[in-house]
Structures are given as structure tokens and as C-alpha cells.
Amino acid sequence: MSAEPPILLLDDGPLFAVWKPAGLATQAPAEFPSLEARMKDWLRAREGKEGNVYLGVPQRLDRPVSGVILFTRHVRAARKVSTQFERREVRKTYWACVEGTVEPAEGTWTDRLKKIYGKPRTEVVGPDDPDGREAVLHYRTLGTWSMPATADGATGETAAAREGSWLEVDLETGRTHQIRIQAASRGHAIVGDAFYGATTTFGPA
Numbered sequence: 001m002s003a004e005p006p007i008l009l010l011d012d013g014p015l016f017a018v019w020k021p022a023g024l025a026t027q028a029p030a031e032f033p034s035l036e037a038r039m040k041d042w043l044r045a046r047e048g049k050e051g052n053v054y055l056g057v058p059q060r061l062d063r064p065v066s067g068v069i070l071f072t073r074h075v076r077a078a079r080k081v082s083t084q085f086e087r088r089e090v091r092k093t094y095w096a097c098v099e100g101t102v103e104p105a106e107g108t109w110t111d112r113l114k115k116i117y118g119k120p121r122t123e124v125v126g127p128d129d130p131d132g133r134e135a136v137l138h139y140r141t142l143g144t145w146s147m148p149a150t151a152d153g154a155t156g157e158t159a160a161a162r163e164g165s166w167l168e169v170d171l172e173t174g175r176t177h178q179i180r181i182q183a184a185s186r187g188h189a190i191v192g193d194a195f196y197g198a199t200t201t202f203g204p205a
Contacts, residue, residue, distance in 0.1 A: 006038045009068060014077035020069045026060040039071055058082040059092075062177070064193070067094075094169040095142070096179055098188040099200055102165040106140040109182045113175045121195075122177040124185045136172035137182060141165050162200050164191055 010017035020026060020035050028034035036057060043053050056078025061067050072078040084090050112132030114125045125132040143166040165188070169179055177196070183189060184196035192202030 004038065006035065006042050014073040015081070016071040016073070018069050018071060020061055020065070020067055022064055022066040025063045026069055027057060035069060036071075043073075056081070058085060062180075092171060094171070094179060096167045096169060096183065097145075097191045097202065098165050098167060098183050099162070099191060099198060100165065100188050101144055101163055102139070102141055102167065102186075102188055108136065108138050109186070111135045111182055111185065113178065113181060115176050122175065122181045124181060133175060134173060135175045135178050135182060137179060138170045138172065139167045142168050164200070 007019040007021075008016060009019055016039065018035060018039060025032065025034045027036045030037070036055060040053050040055055043055065044050065047053070054074060056072035056075065057069075058072065058078055058081040059070055061069060070081060072081055081090075111124050111134075112127060112129065113122050113135045114129060114131045114133070115122050144164065145166065146163045167183075171178060180190055180193055180196050184193070184198075189196050189198035191200050192198055
């Protein structure tokens with residue numbers, strides 16, 4: 001059994017809505033923890049089964065991200081949900097805390113993104129790059145925050161004051177790491193996302 005049971009938000013026939021905590025992968029090889037593994041363990045226990053059980057995963061969230069994941073119990077439901085996502089019939093809303101004050105407070109970001117071959121990374125490319133794919137998102141600022149400069153008692157060094165923005169994001173396209181790279185490329189890396197250049201941590205060190 002996995003160490004923790006899943007947090008169910010919806011259990012409706014073949015459809016499950018499950019809360020994914022930050023730091024847990026949606027899917028992973030069997031030797032690593034994942035939300036999918038927790039769900040399968042839970043299903044085996046609930047149904048009194050052993051061995052493999054089918055669980056459709058029509059969407060995913062990056063490991064550092066928390067949010068709602070939909071799972072399906074059979075192939076037919078998985079196909080229907082996947083089609084709804086592809087046709088943009090399901091609205092997915094994201095919240096992100098980013099570095100700096102975003103100007104304007106509401107708008108649209110349009111870029112061409114390319115997934116770097118062999119690496120879990122995406123980059124912004126020019127219009128002439130044949131591997132670039134259009135990425136469009138719409139955002140609005142829900143709030144801003146700031147933390148005063150602080151002194152490190154051990155080193156005597158002073159950390160600069162930090163400012164940030166809390167964004168609500170609607171994706172028009174769904175590219176790998178889209179929100180992360182589009183924000184970071186404008187100098188507004190998601191707080192704590194050192195992979196894309198963030199200089200501030202999310203919460204206490």
C-alpha cells in the first residue's frame with residue numbers, strides 16, 4: 001500500500017477528481033511514488049482485488065504543482081474525457097505566484113515554444129524555428145505581495161526585499177511547462193521554480 005491514501009474530491013461512477021499535493025508526480029515508474037500509484041492501491045483495497053487495475057490518466061500536472069487531477073476507471077470514460085480536454089470543453093484555471101510586479105495587470109502572452117529534445121525543458125524560440133509551437137495564455141493579477149529586506153544572522157548578509165504577483169491563468173494552448181517558461185521569459189519566474197531562474201523560495205527555506 002502507498003503511504004498515504006488519495007484525497008478524493010469526486011467519486012462518481014467511472015470518474016474521480018483527486019487532489020494532487022505539491023512534490024508528488026502524477027505518474028512515475030513503479031519504484032517511485034506517484035498519485036496514480038496511490039489511486040491504484042486505493043482501488044485495489046476498495047474492490048478487494050490483487051494485481052493490476054486499469055486507471056485512465058487524461059491529464060497531468062508537473063511534480064511541483066498542486067491541484068486537481070481527473071482519473072477514469074475504464075477506457076471509454078478516458079477517451080471521452082480526453083476528447084473534452086482536446087476540444088477545450090473543460091476549463092482549467094491555474095494560480096501562480098510569480099516574482100516581480102506584472103505589468104499590465106491583465107493581458108495575454110503569446111510565444112512560440114520548443115521542447116528541448118532529451119531534456120525535461122522548454123524554451124522560447126523565434127517565429128522561424130520549425131519546431132516552435134504557438135503558446136497562448138491569458139492572465140489577470142489577483143493580488144501582489146512584498147517581503148522586506150532581511151538580515152542573515154549567521155553571515156550578516158542582507159537579502160533584498162522581494163515583490164511578487166499572484167496570477168490567475170487560463171491556457172488557450174497546452175504546451176510543456178507553458179506557464180513556467182512564458183512567465184520566466186518575461187522576468188517573472190514562478191516563485192521557487194529555480195529550474196527556470198527563480199531567485200526566491202516558496203515559503204521558508
